[in-house]
Amino acid sequence: MKLQPEVLAAIRDHAVTDGCRLTLTGPRFDDRLYQRVNDVLEAVGGRWDKHAGVHIFPADAAAAIAPVLATGHVVTLREKRQQAQFFPTPPPVVERLLDLADLAPGMTVLEPSAGSGAIATAIAARDAVVDCVEQDPGYAAHLADLAVARTLTVADFLTVPPRPEYDRVVMNPPFTRGADMAHVEHALRFLKPDGRLVSVMSWAVAEPSRATARFRALVGARGGTVEATPRRAFAASGTDMDTVLVTIPATPPADAAPIEWPVREQPAVDELAYRDPAEILDEIRADLHAALAEFDALAELLAKPAAVTRRPTSRRSPRRAKSNCCSTASTKPRDRTPAPTHT
Ligand SMILES: C[S@@+](CC[C@H](N)C(=O)[O-])C[C@H]1O[C@@H](n2cnc3c(N)ncnc32)[C@H](O)[C@@H]1O
Structure with missing residues (x-):
């Protein structure tokens, strides 16, 4: 969304940041202008704190508003969904992920691309302890509102240094250009030796190709398992993309069976695509x-x-x-x- 000049000027001239806090200085804005400024600040992660009289951000407020000031544009949460860049995991898939993870109360879990918390909320509901990473400050703020995460890091997960301290990693990472494989490979480095990772991944990883060969070999070598999600499992989130659920132990079990990759029973796309x-x-x-x-x-x-x-x-x-x-x-x-x- 392109910002109206008066909204951009209000933020540029009146927003003063201090770490996670942003104060709007100067004379009080009229209600309409304030509402539009607030919408922009919320889209990049700000939340109005009535008691402190400031907007609180999940990470550095200046960094959150810098792209808005530089471009005069903001991508609202609604626009992100419309651009189909964000597919929250529907509850039946979340439940299956947690069952595959064999999640037990008290376990420590990493959700490294936590979005607005579909998986993290379910992990906390099973009395496990969840640490979240999310790159987008808008989603991170939503997640912070839910107060389900022990810690919430607003960062590109691929730049977070690995610490092998988690019992479980449960995730639904971005898929674009094989990003899911990069995210899963990085996330494996956060598991304890007896830990286990479960991830939603693109169906592409089930297809042998040059791009997937290394990842498929890794899953096989670790004694991993793969199952297809039901067709249209993500329809409620606005996508028909076919996905698989991949389970990878940190250490290959002694009795691991050879991996069986799922095959499509019917073409996933209609024949027009061919x-x-x-x-x-x-x-x-x-x-x-x-x-x-x-x-x-x-x-x-x-x-x-x-x-x-x-x-x-x-x-x-x-x-x-x-x-x-x-x-x-x-x-x-x-x-x-x-x-x-x-x-
Ligand atoms: C498919 S959504 C899934 C969200 C959530 N895990 C769920 O299942 O509902 C992928 C999420 O990964 C986030 N993301 C994309 N790239 C990321 C990165 N490099 N580091 C951390 N999060 C990232 C996106 O902002 C988005 O929230």
Whole structure:
């Protein structure tokens, strides 16, 4: 969302930061302006603390507002969801993750990409102790409001130095360009020798490829197991992406069976996705030709001033309105014949 100039100016000129605290100085804003400033501060993790009279951030307030001041834009939580970059784990999948983790009360657990706390909340509900890492200050603030985490670190998890001190890691990391594999490999370094990691991962890791070979070998060597989530398991979170649940022990069990990777029983995407690319290209060309033809017709119309001269409004005289209607190229039925294609 692009900030209105007065909102940007209010933050730039009146926000004073001190560690996690941000104070709005100067004369009181009118209610509407304050509301819009508050929305921006909340989107980057700020929460109004009535008693202290400041906004409190989960990490450094200056760092949280710096991108807003630099770009004049803020991505609201709603926009993030709309851009489909955030898929909270639905409750049935969370329960399955915790069962696979064999979570017991009192265990220490790391949730290294905790989002707004779908997994962390369930871990705490099973009386385990959960430490969270989340890169996005907006989600982190939401998580802080829930007060379920023992600690909450607002950081890029891949830069957090490993400490092998957790009984369990339970996670649903980002998937983009194999990020899930990088996150899981890093998270394994946080397990005690008898620990166990369970992660939601992209279906891509179940497919043998150059990109997944090293990771698949690691899971096999550790005595890991993999199961497919039910189809459309993440539909409630706004994605049809197929996923697997991967369980990896810190130390390979002596009796580990060879790993069996799940296979798709039916194609995960409809057959349109497998159409001949040449056919799709032809269709795109035909559409472009049709669009160009419409532009040409419009340009021709605009080049004839007489044809577009406006006459008095049509409301009072339907008959005149009809006769005045400038209906040349724009109302002609369009030629829908696909244009010839060239290769
Ligand atoms: C698929 S969401 C899952 C959120 C949460 N784990 C859940 O299951 O509901 C992935 C989360 O990872 C966060 N994330 C992405 N990159 C990260 C990174 N490098 N370090 C920490 N968190 C990250 C995103 O902001 C998002 O909240």
